């Protein structure tokens with residue numbers, strides 16, 4: 590039974606890989622128009638793969654991409670290439686996004702901090718590791734996550750989150766209230782593809798605060814500062830947020846920000862029947878910031 594399934598699934602992916610190689614090595618270079626920004630196979634591959642991954646593709650998979658890229662992602666890059674050939678996708682715009690993700694942004698570098706009254710959004714410091722590990726080990730804070738985190742996992746997560754600033758020019762900020770670290774809030778590109786339509790290039794916003802900081806509207810205020818930076822300096826057109834359907838506090842923050850419910854999905858990392866598997870997705874367009882109660 591198991592081997593039968595494998596032989597059914599394998600040709601599909603092999604076919605996608607074959608079509609991908611034909612697309613970037615032959616069809617796109619042959620079709621290159623004078624107004625296209627690139628004409629070489631590796632440039633087409635970079636643009637399509639980055640856009641399918643929502644960031645530099647090498648950040649998530651080792652080369653060669655045609656062999657190592659997860660099937661769904663490669664199929665998405667292939668579909669994007671077909672759209673370029675058919676004139677349904679703008680290669681110049683896709684190229685601009687790819688270059689921006691790779692540190693060629695024409696944009697302004699991230700500020701050291703953003704401030705509003707007693708609230709400060711700043712880059713991670715080593716002193717944050719202990720209070721961050723403490724909140725990640727608190728079962729109440731992690732109630733809507735599959736598990737609490739060990740100190741080692743917490744430090745690795747903090748480093749990875751802060752690394753997003755170098756990669757994308759924005760990321761999750763450490764949040765300080767009245768001089769004390771209380772958690773993080775900010776925008777980043779999802780680490781894994783989201784099982785929602787048009788996930789390529791999506792940016793999400795998220796937050797996690799120590800229990801003692803809850804109930805004072807800090808997450809919403811911090812998110813507003815982060816969004817003003819994301820929509821202003823970074824010129825993002827839209828962000829999404831998602832959480833377990835059961836996570837009312839987080840959904841309340843999304844609603845206060847004026848985010849609009851835009852669907853639901855089953856979290857792919859959680860098994861069927863898990864209470865946290867049903868997730869809800871919200872969206873906010875730059876033009877709509879400022880809405881909400």
Ligand SMILES: CC(C)(COP(=O)(O)OP(=O)(O)OC[C@H]1O[C@@H](n2cnc3c(N)ncnc32)[C@H](O)[C@@H]1OP(=O)(O)O)[C@@H](O)C(=O)NCCC(=O)NCCS
Pocket residue numbers: 729730731733795796797798799802803804805806807808809831832833836837838839841842
């Ligand atoms: C979600 C979270 C960031 C909200 O932060 P916050 O600064 O407390 O947000 P707010 O003060 O605006 O309160 C939002 C909602 O949280 C809930 N809340 C506030 N204080 C609470 C408390 N002490 N205990 C339980 N729920 C509380 C309320 O439902 C509130 O909505 P309401 O004011 O309409 O009743 C925070 O609860 C948290 O860090 N939770 C754990 C991590 C998490 O789930 N992150 C989101 C993953 S998607």
